[in-house]
């Protein structure tokens with residue numbers, strides 16, 4: 001018996017080597033303006049974690065098929081952190097030393113399923129963790145780009161900018177995300193962390209070209225079919 005299994009990997013910018021994706025963690029409501037647009041109160045509800053399967057990764061260039069079972073697919077542009085090493089209970093001031101690099105992600109969301117799940121007190125898995133739901137640009141090594149703390153993050157649909165923020169406005173900065181997440185799970189090399197999205201999330205329909213980027217890190221450009 002032969003099994004058709006291959007471990008998911010992600011592109012590393014300027015390298016023939018690939019980054020082995022182990023797990024995908026995501027931060028919810030990590031920008032106050034987005035927390036408010038989702039009906040939350042960032043002064044009362046801290047950010048939180050959820051996850052996607054590792055094989056949800058899809059490249060940040062090229063075509064993406066519209067996913068099934070949704071009439072309201074949303075874009076969420078995000079800074080993504082790729083870990084070179086892991087650990088449990090990582091101290092915030094040691095957290096950046098665990099990072100291999102950074103990328104631009106689009107945390108695709110079946111918003112209608114998420115709203116139903118929220119209303120029913122059910123898990124978000126089918127709203128967040130579907131096939132091709134984790135768009136990712138090539139990863140830029142921190143050895144080249146450093147550890148960005150302020151940079152424009154933006155996304156446009158059909159050339160119209162919908163999300164336009166700055167990673168400086170994250171409620172939990174990257175070091176705090178790693179420290180906090182490592183109190184829940186032992187982090188490992190190969191883990192990716194989508195760090196949350198600024199305001200302006202919205203609907204994607206078939207035919208849309210979705211572009212986005214983070215200054216100094218990279219860009220994505222996908223057509224949805």
Ligand SMILES: CC(=O)CC(=O)C(=O)O
Pocket residue numbers: 026027028029030034038076107109195196197
């Ligand atoms: C409300 C969300 O969809 C959570 C999320 O993915 C984010 O805030 O980012």
